[in-house]
Structures are given as C-alpha cells and as structure tokens.
Amino acid sequence: MNELETILKEAVAQAYEKAFHAVIATDDIVIEIPKDQSHGDYACNIAMKSAKALHQNPRVIAQQLVEALDCPQIAHCEIAGPGFMNFTMNKDTMRNVIDVVLAAGDDYGKNDSGAHRKVNVEYVSANPTGDLHLGHARGAAWGDSVSRIMQASGYDVCREYYVNDAGNQIHTLALSLMARYLQEFGIEKELPEDGYYGKDVINIAKAIKEQYGDAYVKQDEMIAYAFFREQGIQLELDKLRRDLDLFRVHFDVWSSELSLHESGKVEAVLEKLHDLGHTYEQDGALWFRSSAFGDDKDRVLRKSDGSYTYLVPDIAYHITKFERGFDLLVNLWGADHHGYIPRMKAALQAMGKNPDQLEVDIIQMVRLVDNGEEVKMSKRTGNAVTLRELCEEVGVDAVRYFFVQRALDTHLDFDLTLARKQSNDNPVYYAQYAHARICSILRQVTDVKSCPSYELLEDAKEIQLLKYINEFPGVVQDAAKLRSPNKVCNYIQKLAAYFHSFYNACKVIDPTNEELSAQRLALLKATKITLKNALALIGVEATEKM
C-alpha cells in the first residue's frame, strides 16, 4: 500500500460514516488501479461490497458516498459500471512521488509492515554429500529473495541452513570418499551400492591426495574411516559455501545436526515425549503417537536396532528455533517432503509448541529440458547439472531471475537450450537494459535535482510511469506478506515496459526546453532508483552499461 491509497481509504471510510452513520474498517476497503486507464487513477468497489448490508442498489450507495467525499487530492470521482467509484487524482498529487523517491534513494520501497517480527527462514539445507542441483538452486534463489524482501519490509530476518552431518548419508559419504581416494592410487575399490558418484567426491579425494599423499592408503581402517568422514563433511561444506557465495546467497546461521546429538538435545526430545505419554513400544521400536495430533499414522522414533529415525533430531532442531525466540519459522522444502509437514507439526504440538508458528513453503520440482526433451538426471552416474555449472554458463543474474520469476507451486521447466543462448529471450536482460539505458542518459548531465514543480509532465506515458513507481512500496509489502518474490519480478517487468514505452514517446533531454528536461530527468532518476531497488530485492545486478 502506498501513501495515496492510504489517503483514499481513509477518505472513503469517512464518507461512509458520514453517509450511512456506520463505521467501516479501512482494511475492508479495496483500492486498486483499474486495468483500463479511462476508468481513472484508482477504483473502489466498496459500494457493491456493502450493497447487501445496506439493502440498497450499489450505484445509489456510490452516489451517496461521492457526495459525502471530502478529499483535496481527488480531482473528481465517477460512478461506473455496476457501482465502481473511479477516482481521478490531482496531477500534482501523483507527481509528488518523484520527490519522495529522490529523497528516499536506496530506501525507497522499504516499509515497516513486518513490525520487527522475528522470522527464521530456513532454506537449501542440502546434505553435504554432493553438489547443489537445480532444485536446490530454486530454493536458494527463492529463500534468499524472500529474506531480502521481508527484511525490506521491516521483519527481523535470520537466514538459516541446517546441516545434516550425522545421519546414514554421512556414513555413505565417508565410504564413497574412501573408495575414490584409493582409486586415486590405482587400487580397485567399489563405491557402496547407494554411494555418491558425483564429481565433487572425486575432486575432494584428489584434494586429500594432494595434501596427505598416500598416508591413508595403508592406515588402519577405523582411523581412516573417521578421517574421511570428518574431511568429507568439512570439504563438502566448504564447497557448498563457495557455490552459494557465487550465487550471492549467504546465511546467518549454519546449524549442525551432529551438535544436537552431542549436546544431548536429541535425547531430551525422546525423554520429553516419553514423559508426556506420547510414545509407546511396539515390535521392538519406540513410536510417537503422532496420529493423536493430526498425522495420518504414528511414526517410529527409535528403530528396533536402537538408532534414531531422522525425525528425532529434526524435532530437536525445530525446538531450538523456538528457544531462540522467533515469532515465525519459515521452511522451504522440496515437494518430495510435503508429506512430512503433518508429522513435524504434530511433534511440535506434542512438545508443547504452537505448530501454527511454523509455515512450510513447498518448492515444486524443476525439470531440466534440453532440445525440447527432458534430461533425466542420475545419481548413479553423477550427471546432474550443478548450480555452479549453471551460473558459469548463463550467469548468476539470469539463473536467479529465472528461478524467482515463477510462483513456487508451479512445476518449472528449466530450458537449457534457451538459457545457453544467453540472448534477449531472457527477461532479465529486458529489465537490465532499461536500467542501462537510463544510466546512459544520466551520464550526459552532471546533476539531477528535485524540481519545484513537475507540471510539465503531462504525457500519458509519463503519468503511467509515475503512477507505477508510486506502487512499489505496496508491492514490496505484498511480496513480503505472501512470501512471493515473483511479485517483485512481475513489477520489474512492468516498470521496465512502462519506461521503454515512455522512452520511445518522449525525448528526455530537450535542448529547447530546459525546464521540461529537468523534470523528465528527475522522473528518470526516480525510475532508476526504483528499478535498482527492485532488482536488489531479488539479488540481481542493476547493470550500468550493456
């Protein structure tokens, strides 16, 4: 919501009270920009909404509201269609946005709708057993953008990565790494059946060979295993951090599963669930009565061989998040984990926490498409396309933009053929080009200042651009609330389109009209600031030259 919409809402609310002697909440009043420009600058549908309650024809209600309306920013108001009120604003009011943007600069778009609520956003959290693939890339781009947007909206955001450094998969990693290491010395050694066949494990084996030579070829197997286990985690994590860094994704907290075991927090969960009477023994295993908390069946906590299922440390982990005092926990999970939500919430509730504080956003699958055909990725052959390769091939900006422009719940096809082209088919170039074009014009002048008046900005394209710049803070707020960075992408595309359209219609620097030039330059700078701030929210560079 921007300033003008707030003003309009309040004006409508006052008119409503005056005309009908009834109070209406400003939150119930919807102000929107009509698709059709001939319907004015803003429209309100409150007359139709309240037709039932007031037992009157919507057009009659609208008429009474218009008569009661008292707002200096409104030039005039028309009643249209079934009962819409179409507002046309004073042009000077609309033009004010230029000075607002120039004064705010990098802060334009920021808002305090988050009210300093403490939010934990956990994303990626890929096991340190391989390279990041397309699904992780989508999660990384999305989670990072959501964090940026929420931060800009006044939330207190903590970005977190949960490292599964304790489960079976780490055992398998150690064995895989050991085998690759021995292979480096020409020793025939099979990887385990479900081993990790990726290039990354081979590279790590090489690095270990580089540093330690053949010291672990004839080493005692137990000692060697411990060594490869520890080194594997460390080197895999180092690589993950480097790749994410390249992708402009950074975390505030890296949580370790192993440390939860070592500190006794995992054990404590089991004890507490037992003490509360939410567990029972059956077939030699210990079960959690999760069906009592909305799950469709009960879950095993401790297997008959005495080891824990993944659920136990996961509960312990989420409890630590509660202990750290977050108001909201946001998790980004792959679609293959969506069935896991009810049992996690059940566990939190059983542990005495409010499960509604946990909100899980599901990332739909990404398919890799090349030459019109799906590329099947095989864990066995390790042929999956990695995040790093993707960034090197098409650039970080394009990859980030690609993953964030679509809603999270759509199945996404990543078209490699298209991405490889590195051409203007990619929407990110369209927005970056707009920014570069603006920079090119601004380079021709020494300084752009706020103007005493913007009355010469009268072209329809200028007004359209102005109006849309004015929308930005509302878009950011909306994107934060719905955790939908794609809304920002849509905004960027439209803002760029309005700019390009304006550019073609109006010559910015007009030597014959200094005053008009100054006003247009100010509009241009406001556009540049808005565009740059919007791109920053999704971690994309605002290019100065192309």
Next chain:
RNA sequence: GUCUACGUAGCUCAGUUGGAUAGAGCAUGCGCCUUCUAAGCGCACGGUCGGGGGUUCGAAUCCCUCCGUGGACGCCA
C-alpha cells in the same frame, strides 16, 4: 488406492481477501533508428481459463464432481 499440489493463447507463464472487455513474453505477420542504447517501441494475429454442475448482482478466482499431470504414502533422509 489414499493424501497433496497443479491444469489459463501454438510454447513458457502473470492474474490473492470474487469485480468492469481474461493479460504479458516467445513464436508468426506488418511498421519505426540523419534524434538521449533497436537487448527497444507500436500495431495485428492468437482463448470452450481442463470438462460438467453449484454458490450470487458478478467466478479464471469459492464449493462439489469427473478427467489429466507431478509429488508423497519406509523401523530412508
């Protein structure tokens, strides 16, 4: 089979507390550079919003049902 998402133009997709004639990009066709970046702009073409029923002043949006697609249904993580 059960659960859970999704289905909008030839293709990829916007469209959120239900609003006015359903929108972009790509592709196709036609225009626009002696003028600030043509990676651009303008115009045209393109639709049973998966099918059917319901709710109401009004439905792509909400409800039911059917069809199709993905995913999940483990003492794996």
